[in-house]
Amino acid sequence: MSSKPVTPDSPTPSFSPLYLQIKGLILQSLHAGEWKPGDPIPSEMDLAARFHVSQGTVRKAIDELAAENLVMRRQGKGTFVATHAEHHVQYRFLKLVPDEGTPDSEGPAQRRIVDCRRQRASAEVARALALRSGDPVLQVRRVLSYAGVPTILEDLWLPGAPFKGLTAERLTQWHGPMYALFETEFGVRMVRAEEKLRAVVPDAEQAALLDVSRDTPLLSVERVAHTYHDTPMELRRGLYRTDTHHYRNDLG
Amino acid sequence: MSSKPVTPDSPTPSFSPLYLQIKGLILQSLHAGEWKPGDPIPSEMDLAARFHVSQGTVRKAIDELAAENLVMRRQGKGTFVATHAEHHVQYRFLKLVPDEGTPDSEGPAQRRIVDCRRQRASAEVARALALRSGDPVLQVRRVLSYAGVPTILEDLWLPGAPFKGLTAERLTQWHGPMYALFETEFGVRMVRAEEKLRAVVPDAEQAALLDVSRDTPLLSVERVAHTYHDTPMELRRGLYRTDTHHYRNDLG
DNA sequence: TAGTGGTCTAGACCACATA
DNA sequence: ATGTGGTCTAGACCACTAC
Incomplete structure (x- = not known):
């Protein structure tokens, strides 16, 4: 990498691993509506390039977002912003x-x-x-x-x-x-x-x-x-x- | 690695990734009582050697077990069999x-x-x-x-x-x-x-x-x-x- | 055929705990 | 000082999907 990752090794007041920072950035984009529910987010490689980190680090960030049902991965297709309209997870909150x-x-x-x-x-x-x-x-x-x-x-x-x-x-x-x-x-x-x-x-x-x-x-x-x-x-x-x-x- | 992993690349009827097979083996040991609640399980390196896979693969297996509350990781100390006696998670089922x-x-x-x-x-x-x-x-x-x-x-x-x-x-x-x-x-x-x-x-x-x-x-x-x-x-x-x-x- | 996520590995370094 | 889990990287290969 020619340029430094998101946060250089400067003494941060509260330490946060890289992948959590990446997760936060993706969350911000989700919140800001950069990608709409049901839409695909950029591929792991694209996000890695965008944030100047490795694909594995992006993967770990997305893993957590997927575990929290904020995004949905589909093998071979991409990662998509989760939605309540998905037939699969309709009425998630109705028990x-x-x-x-x-x-x-x-x-x-x-x-x-x-x-x-x-x-x-x-x-x-x-x-x-x-x-x-x-x-x-x-x-x-x-x-x-x-x-x-x-x-x-x-x-x-x-x-x-x-x-x-x-x-x-x-x-x-x-x-x-x-x-x-x-x-x-x-x-x-x-x-x-x-x-x-x-x-x-x-x-x-x-x-x-x-x-x-x-x-x-x-x-x-x-x-x-x-x-x-x-x-x-x-x-x-x-x-x-x-x-x-x-x-x-x-x-x- | 000199010896093959758990399952060689033979045509398995239902495909299962290595880390899930490792998870199953660890689960078996848990069920069999090889390690008691509260006890530490072997380190990731030890398990990797035992199952002839890499440490990263063991890690992913343990990640899932930890997500299901079957084991608990403690940085610097080891991974422990989860227990209802832990002060931290007492009365997990009482809501x-x-x-x-x-x-x-x-x-x-x-x-x-x-x-x-x-x-x-x-x-x-x-x-x-x-x-x-x-x-x-x-x-x-x-x-x-x-x-x-x-x-x-x-x-x-x-x-x-x-x-x-x-x-x-x-x-x-x-x-x-x-x-x-x-x-x-x-x-x-x-x-x-x-x-x-x-x-x-x-x-x-x-x-x-x-x-x-x-x-x-x-x-x-x-x-x-x-x-x-x-x-x-x-x-x-x-x-x-x-x-x-x-x-x-x-x-x- | 190309692109996506999924798996697996190997190695480096960090943070934490214990002796 | 040593050993543990935690993070980060890089690269290879597999499985699925679409064109």
Whole structure:
């Protein structure tokens, strides 16, 4: 190599291996939208030349990104920006599966938008989305049904700015994972999420929407979904009926 | 290298890269108990010599084992067989955390063995544990409390043979994760588990043990834990109170 | 045929732990 | 000082895909 790698052997305050620095640079390009979801990123050789490191170092950086589901490798073809629209990984974040039969990878058979309105963030919503109280947010309520049976009631809060232009119509017309809509229409890619689960009983309105009695125990799933750099971009509260379905979790 | 690697370039029916074959061999040694939980496995150089491959190939095999939490690397010291007794990863499989305060890594403050008996496997238990109906199993029921509040009611079923000699006394006297007891006393290391979560209401006995009313919604967690080679070794049904705690899950 | 990612090797050097 | 795992490189060859 004629030129030095990204960081010369200068005394860095906090040491970071080369491949992690490369990973960070690739992450930046992903975040900046240099390559769109579904697109191929440059080949390992190209990236190696661009960053003035060896192909093996780029490989290790991409290995980690692939392990975190940020990119997807396909032998002989290239490395691609991961997307929620991929048939392979559709509904990655939905862990409710039917007790019997196939895992139902097609997703909910029927969706109904109950409500969709712009409003100001409550203190609680603001905290979850790293906004200030009163900032504009979009609230959505919808019901998902399997085989005609209402099974999931979801309330969503989205920050207003990135999702400007999202309406009930857009949501109704869209078929496929909502996170795929966010990617293609708003450039927001959800990368990671954390959920808090509780057993609860519904209030009157919730019970009516799910067609259950008020003493039916339901699974409450509160999710905060993040885009790149751990920026929270969605708060979602789900109420799941678990009489015919269950929440499946694998512990490694 | 003077001698050939594990498998010569013969036409294998199903192709498997060298490092995966090495991984399989290391797995076999782990399963056979050649190295006990907490012990160091041979160095990468030693394993490379033993299997007649390069150190880099061994490294890739160990990388995968480390990613699956089967071994743990410690720079400068060596690679160690993972264990549930490690302070660092204690209670890996327990995802119930308090709503407020620290994640409480110390585990439940108080445990009480309610019942512990040998009996014959029902059809359902037999199916989960890959036994035959009527095979001997050990059933345990216990209550875990935080700050004096009964929070978790657990029913466990264990295959009789591997756990011969396990009694209520042994369980009561043991302090620390139950899975650590299984490792040190019975040589059974739990490697992976899958859980099915539902919202339920307790029966009279369950309600009494958890000190809640019969209409309190509870989180039901049915877990099947596996040892090496995906052999199921435990069926566990937990009932979690979620008024002060919640089940935390991270989606990658 | 050419280009991609996947495997395997060999050697150098770094960071960390222990004696 | 020695041995461990961690990083980085360079080059060879294999497997898959597309043209």
